[in-house]
Amino acid sequence: MESYTFVVVGGGIAGVSCVEMLCHLRPDNRVLLITASQLVKAVANVSQLTQILCSFDVEEQNYGEFSGKFPNLTVVQDTVLDILPESHQIRTDKGLTFHYEKLCLCHGARPRLLSDNEFVLGIRDTESVQVFQNKLKEASRVVIVGNGGIATELVHELKGVDVIWVIKDETISATFVDPGAGQFFLDSLQEGQTGGAPEVCKRMKYSSRDLAPNSSTCKGSALGPDWHRNIQTLGAKVESTARNVMVEFKSEVKRVLTRTEFQGCGLKESDKWQSARDWSVYIELDNGTVLGSDFVVSATGVTPNGDLISGHLFEQTPDLGIKVDDNFRTNVLDVFAAGDVCTTTWTNAPHWFQMRLWTQARQMGLHVGQCMNASLENRLQTLDFSFEMFTHVTKFFGYKVVLLGLFNGQTLNNEYEILLRITKGQEYVKTILKDGRMHGAILIGETDLEETFENLILNQMDLSSYGEDLLDPSVDIEDYFD
Amino acid sequence: MVVRSYEDECQFLEKLGPHTWKIKSGFQPNMKVDGVFYVNEQLEKLMFEELRNACRPGMVGGFLPGVKQIANVAALPGIVGRSVGLPDIHSGYGFAIGNMAAFDMGNPEAVVSPGGVGFDINCGVRLIRTNLTERDVQPVKEQLTQSIFDHIPVGVGSKGIIPMNAKDLEEALEMGMDWSLREGYVWPEDKEHCEEYGRMLNADPNCVSTRAKKRGLPQLGTLGAGNHYAEIQVVDEIFDPFAAGQMGIDQKGQVVVMIHCGSRGFGHQVATDALVAMEKAMKRDKIEVNDRQLACARIQSEEGQNYLKGMACAANFAWVNRSSMTFLTRQAFAKMFKSDPDDLDMHVIYDVSHNIAKVEQHLVEGKPKTLLVHRKGSTRAFPPHHPLIPVDYQEAPESYKNVTDVVDTCHAVGISKKCIKLRPIGVIKG
Numbered sequence: 001m002e003s004y005t006f007v008v009v010g011g012g013i014a015g016v017s018c019v020e021m022l023c024h025l026r027p028d029n030r031v032l033l034i035t036a037s038q039l040v041k042a043v044a045n046v047s048q049l050t051q052i053l054c055s056f057d058v059e060e061q062n063y064g065e066f067s068g069k070f071p072n073l074t075v076v077q078d079t080v081l082d083i084l085p086e087s088h089q090i091r092t093d094k095g096l097t098f099h100y101e102k103l104c105l106c107h108g109a110r111p112r113l114l115s116d117n118e119f120v121l122g123i124r125d126t127e128s129v130q131v132f133q134n135k136l137k138e139a140s141r142v143v144i145v146g147n148g149g150i151a152t153e154l155v156h157e158l159k160g161v162d163v164i165w166v167i168k169d170e171t172i173s174a175t176f177v178d179p180g181a182g183q184f185f186l187d188s189l190q191e192g193q194t195g196g197a198p199e200v201c202k203r204m205k206y207s208s209r210d211l212a213p214n215s216s217t218c219k220g221s222a223l224g225p226d227w228h229r230n231i232q233t234l235g236a237k238v239e240s241t242a243r244n245v246m247v248e249f250k251s252e253v254k255r256v257l258t259r260t261e262f263q264g265c266g267l268k269e270s271d272k273w274q275s276a277r278d279w280s281v282y283i284e285l286d287n288g289t290v291l292g293s294d295f296v297v298s299a300t301g302v303t304p305n306g307d308l309i310s311g312h313l314f315e316q317t318p319d320l321g322i323k324v325d326d327n328f329r330t331n332v333l334d335v336f337a338a339g340d341v342c343t344t345t346w347t348n349a350p351h352w353f354q355m356r357l358w359t360q361a362r363q364m365g366l367h368v369g370q371c372m373n374a375s376l377e378n379r380l381q382t383l384d385f386s387f388e389m390f391t392h393v394t395k396f397f398g399y400k401v402v403l404l405g406l407f408n409g410q411t412l413n414n415e416y417e418i419l420l421r422i423t424k425g426q427e428y429v430k431t432i433l434k435d436g437r438m439h440g441a442i443l444i445g446e447t448d449l450e451e452t453f454e455n456l457i458l459n460q461m462d463l464s465s466y467g468e469d470l471l472d473p474s475v476d477i478e479d480y481f482d
Numbered sequence: 483m484v485v486r487s488y489e490d491e492c493q494f495l496e497k498l499g500p501h502t503w504k505i506k507s508g509f510q511p512n513m514k515v516d517g518v519f520y521v522n523e524q525l526e527k528l529m530f531e532e533l534r535n536a537c538r539p540g541m542v543g544g545f546l547p548g549v550k551q552i553a554n555v556a557a558l559p560g561i562v563g564r565s566v567g568l569p570d571i572h573s574g575y576g577f578a579i580g581n582m583a584a585f586d587m588g589n590p591e592a593v594v595s596p597g598g599v600g601f602d603i604n605c606g607v608r609l610i611r612t613n614l615t616e617r618d619v620q621p622v623k624e625q626l627t628q629s630i631f632d633h634i635p636v637g638v639g640s641k642g643i644i645p646m647n648a649k650d651l652e653e654a655l656e657m658g659m660d661w662s663l664r665e666g667y668v669w670p671e672d673k674e675h676c677e678e679y680g681r682m683l684n685a686d687p688n689c690v691s692t693r694a695k696k697r698g699l700p701q702l703g704t705l706g707a708g709n710h711y712a713e714i715q716v717v718d719e720i721f722d723p724f725a726a727g728q729m730g731i732d733q734k735g736q737v738v739v740m741i742h743c744g745s746r747g748f749g750h751q752v753a754t755d756a757l758v759a760m761e762k763a764m765k766r767d768k769i770e771v772n773d774r775q776l777a778c779a780r781i782q783s784e785e786g787q788n789y790l791k792g793m794a795c796a797a798n799f800a801w802v803n804r805s806s807m808t809f810l811t812r813q814a815f816a817k818m819f820k821s822d823p824d825d826l827d828m829h830v831i832y833d834v835s836h837n838i839a840k841v842e843q844h845l846v847e848g849k850p851k852t853l854l855v856h857r858k859g860s861t862r863a864f865p866p867h868h869p870l871i872p873v874d875y876q877e878a879p880e881s882y883k884n885v886t887d888v889v890d891t892c893h894a895v896g897i898s899k900k901c902i903k904l905r906p907i908g909v910i911k912g
Contacts, residue, residue: 385696455601455747458697458751459754466545480579481575482602482859
């Protein structure tokens, strides 16, 4: 049986960031990464946009290639079956046992699927994207259910296919942005224009050709940014490369039916979705709408995998996330958890909250590495500054989107003011103010305000004397607070 | 703010010369000295328009016009000379950006004000020369730019170029550029051309809050967004060949690199902490100001001294930052041109700060005095033969003037080819 100082389970962004930190801090100790998939995430081209806000590229690397990065790192492709905490051991599917001094679980989360119908797909990892890509080639209509990041990005990217976007909210992308910003995007989407010139995407490197043919049962790690860029997003209706998106607002899926079930149940397609053909799958919405589709993408969130590996050992939140303290320790001695699989339980800093995003996965991965190192020295690590304020940068509909602090007034009990500045099709600036202080912001487009606002939120300066002038475009506010 | 009609306000403003205006006492309450500002025609229009807008009915608070801010600063206790507004002065927090004010350290009433330094303490500019020309760099411009970015180490895996633990940070805060020198990231001669030789000696990391240190730690070696940048630039015109030659600039098309950055979040926190502490102490010390943003403390008070020592730490932080960028830039160029920085003659031409407060000796009404000079968005310029001019620039007095031009160019974002003109214009007295 092999023995390692540090064992990390999961080759996603959290696991990989943790491993990199450990290898860097402890070059003389042995580190083991166990990944179920052949591919691990590598983070590259980190670009620090502001103090906390950070964008980076995610590359997929074959695990063998990754292990070459650090001399003290071993990477093994295997699935962990269970943990034996008293003896500090883990057992794997291939029958191996490893001994650890400190263990970190970063085995992520799984997509919440609407149903187990074969035509309902979740998009979670490289492998499921491949499946999606294959199905898309033959498709003329796709239904996307969900209103978060993946759904939003997907709707933007798909061309040559009719897209029906089913969301339970009144406005699109509600998980991330408020109705105002949702409307801002919708206008662009429907007018067929989106921000900026099409970008050459140099970021995501997709090496699916490295996948072994029998890897169909293995689950890979979550997708990072730009996951959709290099895949074929062109459907079967090639005569029209235009985007054709229709949104079904405030609707939830009540039932998913196979063709046979549909034909036997007496339902009919709703008038607006009438078609002269049979579809592979049918959905019934709670408002009574019925429609068919070539397939359905279920992008309705994820369920943490807290229950999958010796789940009975760990205290979990109801959504199956493993509870961790501010040193990312679980209730089991010497076992840590980070990334999508964990749920943080410390009292949050006023402007931070957990959201299962790759940016947080990275911050957690880096920090848990520091914590595990500290634990080896019998000391505790103070919480990293990145947990002082929520930050996330992403791209929706071609626009750069920066989210800072309590960007939707989270935890403020609706007792806040909003200052808004919109230039249609170009820029959307929204700030959340309470007691004259800025507590959050959403910046869409190239506003160049992210660092200034980050500082204003962290400084908690009294801005009441400026009133609405704060967002007056003729004032160079960046310079003013320099 | 006093509310008068625009016409009445203008009674207090007197034109002294083609580029000079005086702000007379009374423009704002309690002015202890006059104000003065220097503008060209274009800027003059802007300043008066700003004032006119502020005089409209219903306009109160918020962003004060530059002329009013200069006047409010003139009302601070202990100010000597005049409250000076340099070209392109514009609205800022407390002090306008481009507002310089000096306070008599011998006067127990004299104050220090964080608004007079700015939040991005020691935001400044460093210019590095090369012996490359535009022809050499044009074909590989994109890769070179990318290479500089690639060399910026962030977080994990960046082998200690940037201090990553608390102890390194403490040392860097205390030692400034001497830390970079000790760690091998700058050349000894780099210090010669730096203001304060890249280190303020009165820095005391104990006067800096934990939150500031936490904020600063991840940021060393990073550029930040907005108007901070590193630019590859090309000499467009040489107006004074002798002075330029002294600085190693001898041909049009010569490539230089300009780094513009400061102390970022660290400076912000130091300033914020000080403003909060000082606001509390103002009542105790019976200090009254026209604008709450001009929170200040007696220089010799605990709050004043703590701020100055913390400010020095932030200044040192910024010099370490610029030094780190210098190192990275040298590496990037060396790699691209398969040479080494020495052979590429990549020396630091100068490094000046434009957000700082310093203790300096000046003649006031014929008598030497020790003054605390606040410069925000303004840099120091020396008359000829001043002892603090680097020895090799002694014979090139004209070239050290008007770095405001440089400040003006600092509003370009990102990396791009720009031309700089080395040209002495106007006079800025420190």
